[in-house]
Amino acid sequence: MNNPFFENKGPFKLTNLVYNSKTGLKPTQDSNLLSKEILISDIKSLNDATQKDITFFNSVNYKEAAQSTKAYACITKETLDKYLPKNCKKIFVDNVLLITAKVTEQFYPDSIVDDNNFNLKPINEIFTNIISGQNTLVGPNVKIGNNTKIGHNTIIEKNVTIGSNCYIGSNVILRNTYVEDDVHILDSAIVGKKGFGFIPIQSKNYRYPHIGYVHIKKNCEIGSGSTIDRGSLSLTVIGENTYLDNQVHIAHNVKIGNNCIIAGQVGIAGSASLGNNVMIGGQAGVSGHIKIGNNVQIGGGSGVIKNIPDNSKVMGYPARDLKEFIKDYKNER
Amino acid sequence: MNNPFFENKGPFKLTNLVYNSKTGLKPTQDSNLLSKEILISDIKSLNDATQKDITFFNSVNYKEAAQSTKAYACITKETLDKYLPKNCKKIFVDNVLLITAKVTEQFYPDSIVDDNNFNLKPINEIFTNIISGQNTLVGPNVKIGNNTKIGHNTIIEKNVTIGSNCYIGSNVILRNTYVEDDVHILDSAIVGKKGFGFIPIQSKNYRYPHIGYVHIKKNCEIGSGSTIDRGSLSLTVIGENTYLDNQVHIAHNVKIGNNCIIAGQVGIAGSASLGNNVMIGGQAGVSGHIKIGNNVQIGGGSGVIKNIPDNSKVMGYPARDLKEFIKDYKNER
């Protein structure tokens, strides 16, 4: 993933990055780790990491990605050691996600909370190529294409690129978002805030950085009051010509394909993915990490808790084949 | 339906309206159609159309309305020809809804998107008979009755009539809405935006015009963060003394009766109708085009996918008789 929005404060020497007062980790006598002092450029997923990156590996579900990772080093636990390449330096810890968060925030300290930027300016002082409403504010690192219209009281906080011929409503809040051409974002939508991801700790949870952004492709429509959270390590993506109705919630890292139609009050939990031409009825929910294929239809109110293959029609909670759902319904009556 | 809010650019000669570069239709040799050149005043539903109007007919479900339509002309498909009166001029097309949209937008070009009106004024510059907050803006074609109070940062965009003794909260967005007396619309509600209706087309959906408005009758309350979309051809109606809780979504063309109580996060899909004295528990959903009678109680979380007769109590997903729902529940435990 490119990261156009969050500044990478690296590179760091591996031992400096891992063993410090932030992580609370003490260096071990592991000569394997200490012998070399290369500079670590970034933290990336198992798949994306290069030989200059550090990664993390916390669940056996990702063992295949672990086996082929190119990462220079990996934050993990001893029980997962066997799945990682021999030449990958392992940093064994008790709480993989907590140490990963603490390492990530050294690279990207600005990505943990959405502290408002307090030096916003009236948008029409900065942009003369667009039509904009009153009380609309804009912050740093924002680009807006020609012939885009933006309503009233909208806040384009920082790290936002908007294409041409877009329409952004009133009371909208945008940050850390890349919007292609001809996109409509309706009133009071909130796009690009950090996801609902943190490490639960009694009495004070630990927030982890969200360095992904939201990518909304061309010709989309995002309904009023909808929320789309940005990704943690990867992106949140809304494919071309996908329409979201009002009060939809799209969690962090979700990938939605092209030409999807998602009705009101639907919720898609973190890291779920949808193919192309998916239709979802109102109030349906999709669990986290679920994969939904192409050309799938999900009935209103459904709760999808397993992967759905291409060309399926499902309904129910839990969602099952539509024909079975209808048959059961008729038997019950 | 009267249309106080969207300007009708008609009348148009029938052939000019139908056969032009917007619709992409070429005139046929159908002398029946071309022989007369009357002026078409408006586009209306099968039921509402007069001898000066054009209508459309796309589904056999509406065959009864088709048989008795008074419309001068009808956009339809050849397979539905037999249901229409002989003297109604038929315009046969492949995609009825697409051509209907393209005809409608010639009458009402301003109703396709909710482009902000950018010449809003501070409300207290225009209205001296009300109490209003700061940063609240008001656009053209707005009327507000005496003793109404309106909060801060609220946008009354255009085409809004508000009665007397109303209370409108802060961060509210209103357009294309007729509000009677003694109505409370709470913070961040969004009323009168166009509905989630469009013709799905690969790579670029086609938005159709929404020329209906929202009619909120007297003594209603609309909860915080709720969204009520305006109708496409007909109205969206909230009956007298009906109360909506927070985060409720009412889609386009929905009709709700009097004295209804609708709890938080309920969703009513497009063109559904509710009678009087209907109570709906939190998070319940009603499918599109469903008819719910008078004095109906719908349990929280229910999904209503069929019509519900008067005086029923239902619960479940799909919703069924409440007693059966409870019996099944007890058996399961």
Add this chain to the structure above:
Amino acid sequence: MNNPFFENKGPFKLTNLVYNSKTGLKPTQDSNLLSKEILISDIKSLNDATQKDITFFNSVNYKEAAQSTKAYACITKETLDKYLPKNCKKIFVDNVLLITAKVTEQFYPDSIVDDNNFNLKPINEIFTNIISGQNTLVGPNVKIGNNTKIGHNTIIEKNVTIGSNCYIGSNVILRNTYVEDDVHILDSAIVGKKGFGFIPIQSKNYRYPHIGYVHIKKNCEIGSGSTIDRGSLSLTVIGENTYLDNQVHIAHNVKIGNNCIIAGQVGIAGSASLGNNVMIGGQAGVSGHIKIGNNVQIGGGSGVIKNIPDNSKVMGYPARDLKEFIKDYKNER
């Protein structure tokens, strides 16, 4: 309950309070009631009322609280007489809740509707110890701790105390809320509005006063677009270190414990209570007056309609034991 936010206009002489044009009640010849003319300080619940207070008793479900109430007088119906202490003066009425509402509003006339305060000031004119955005307004009886940051277009209407090191986003609306230290309230959340409580009356419902407030304890996070209503007679409480995701709805009088995690679009109906360490998946709902124990996990999409004991895992609609839910699901496929 202390009431730091709503001014108590009492005390009142009992007969003046009860028999007047607002209640529409005429004094009876009940010498028991009229013989003494003590001053009534407040209206409180059966449990909380002292010998200087009036209370109400409307349902046999609360008979134990009734039996031990210390209230000087009680609004009730004749059929419930036997449960109340002999020395408690009974005021028998047909509609207990309606008369209770009418008595309560004599003590707290400002608590019925959230009429905006229209004399708000720019926050940075009042507070110099915080960092704040543009167009953010603040009203009377507001305190804000050091090092707190508040975004743009936010309205802190009245009766709000915010601790130190808090982060309040943009477009947020706060009223009647006590926020401890280190709390994050994200964009467009609405906290402290009156609950969805009223007495249904044909043609014009009767709103009852909400004199409770919202108490958000330290280290909490409230997600974007969430709504938390204040209590009617008691408080709405969010325990320490509890995190709410986006578009969550918490109704009036709900009590949530510490270290809870509540995912997107969850709804908790009025007067429900949750213990500590409760996890709730996205879109789940909890019915009113339900008690959920400690260490409970509720699956996404569930509908909880009965009390849940400590250490349970439940899922489904209606929610049942998670193992049974999974077993049934596997059998169905």
